[in-house]
Amino acid sequence: MTTSVEQLKHDNAQYLFHPMAHPAAMRKSRPDIIARGEGCWVWDVDGHKMIDGVAGLWSSNLGHSNRKVRDAIVAQLDELPFYNTFRGTTHPRAIELSARVVQTMQPDDVGAVLFGNGGSDAVEGALKLARQYWKLRGQSERTKFISLKQGYHGVHFGGMSVNGLANIRRAYEPLMPGCFHVDSPWLYHNAYTQDPEELGRVCAGLLEREIQFQGADTVAAFIAEPVQGSGGVIVPPPNFWPLVREVCNRNDVLLIADEVVTGFGRTGAWFGTRLWGVKADLWCLAKGISSGYVPLGATALGRKVADAFFADDGSLGTVSHGYTYSGHPVAAAAALATLDELERLDVVGNAARVGAHFQARMREFVQRYGIVGDVRGVGLMCALEMVADKANRKPVPRSSDLPLRLAREAYRRGAMVRVSGPNMILSPPLVITREEVDHLVDILHATFDALDRAP
Ligand SMILES: Cc1ncc(COP(=O)(O)O)c(C=O)c1O
Known part of the structure; x- marks a missing residue:
């Protein structure tokens, strides 16, 4: 039996809490x-x-009715609706998808992938793996994160702490210590210049000053979106990301690209970082990876980061992070079909x-x-x-x-x-x-x- 339209509207207002919305407002102005x-x-x-x-x-x-993705999902449900990928077990679709992501991101020099269920998971994975990487490298004081004002990195405590949108942080403060924000290269609203190239230089310079102010040997990573999405589609000047890469290299700071929005084609390039000709050290992926058909997120590890984990022969390299549904077979099947379709079409x-x-x-x-x-x-x-x-x-x-x-x-x-x-x-x-x-x-x-x- 399907619920009547009137009942749906009533129950929605009555029972459903909507993300990023005031429940009372949702009753007045119905979604x-x-x-x-x-x-x-x-x-x-x-x-x-x-x-x-x-x-x-x-x-x-x-789009909403891709037959190939739908068929892959249905076939997977018939074959194996769920199995976990925690230590000891795995399943073919998660393995195939990890290899496929590494292959798709070969020009970016990706070495391995850790799956989650969405963008917030992908960010959380990247932040944790970045800290762990420095511990593996014997630099356990590198724990801080720097990010951009107006940045959006999801809603887990780590992601929220690096978010640069003050209005969504308030209700959950205090957030994670050791997170700092610098001005984003926003041509329309900035206090510095109307020359894009100069702005790129100024903002990359602000990042370097913040790293040095904190003490470079205490900074784990800089995280940013190649194009800031939720903060208002802020497209940086073309020199910004290449300069940021140089700043990170000079100070030995990891560069995390949050490609949850920009990954898999949104900007007209396969990845936003490719738009700027830059390789990150870690990538946060979600949304377009499965075209939204089934929830999926992934943290892609650049080869340098992945190799530090593979090389560890103690217990420090154990990834004490991940979810019951990391690499869920139905999501992985949807993503494999999505990647096929992105290429075919x-x-x-x-x-x-x-x-x-x-x-x-x-x-x-x-x-x-x-x-x-x-x-x-x-x-x-x-x-x-x-x-x-x-x-x-x-x-x-x-x-x-x-x-x-x-x-x-x-x-x-x-x-x-x-x-x-x-x-x-x-x-x-x-x-x-x-x-x-x-x-x-x-x-x-x-x-x-x-x-x-x-x-
Ligand atoms: C850049 C970015 N990172 C992370 C996220 C969080 O993704 P999710 O809502 O799937 O947790 C989003 C969501 O819009 C996003 O735009």
Whole structure:
């Protein structure tokens, strides 16, 4: 028996706590209940059809009805629904996926993979393995982490401690000691310069100063997203990551790339680090790895880090971390099929080609509307920042209901978008066509035309 629409709406408001939301607010302003998906389209429980401008949540990169991924999941359920990968046992899909990730990331010099169930797990794994790596190397004082303001690294205590978004840290403080934040290379909002190259240099310099202020021999790693996603799609100047790599090398600090959003094609490159021509030491992967069909996360270890574990002949190298569902067979099967499909359909190439068109069209908004101060993005990720004062780059205040009203209007007109603070964030499936991009952008124009009251 299926639950009636009215009952679903009632029970949702009554019983379901939503992540990143106030439960009382969810009762007043009811979340949209998405009931069906096909390709780049979704339908809500009332049958309202929309183009999915957010790919579930940066995740459904292959769209919602990929037959090959679905068949792989069903076949795996028939073969072996679950077995663990803790010491002593394993199963074919986890093994195959680990080899496949290493092979896919061969240009990045990845040596091994540790699985989890999502992005927060991937970050937690990376932070813990980074500390353990230094213990293995006999430098156990290297425990601190440095990260970027506006960074988002998930919700576990480690990830939350390196997050650079103050509003989501508050309720859970005090967080992990030994975590420090430096300014991100954000061209639209920074106190230093409007020259991108200079900004890249300044921000890499701030990182180096912080490392030296802390004492380089106490710093385990610097963690950052190659393009900051949830913080407002902040695309760094092209020189920033290469300079960061140099800073990390000079100070012997590990570089952790949080590729939970950028991994597997979102930027039009296979990995965000490749966009910048940089190799990290550890990578956090999730979302696109299984195209959101089944929860999966992975921490990829660069060869240098992996080798330190393989070389240890004591007990220090034991990975005392991992989950019952690390490398879950159904998730691994979904990921293997996802990787096949990414290659077969040249999805990453599509993200680059259609992404260029998407970016060009999204730039129309900053010219046309007084309430849009900045448009930022690369590939198939983009943010429109809403401003109260365009001349002074003053974002709409947190109390403003404008971003939410825009999202409601877009929804009504047939486009699912996401708002976060003053930003409207778009991250459609990577299989989106040029025509579907035009459809999405046209709906957004109609939305802004209806609501933009600024001069
Ligand atoms: C960069 C980044 N890291 C980590 C996470 C956490 O992933 P999850 O929500 O799967 O735990 C996210 C989620 O959006 C993310 O964007």
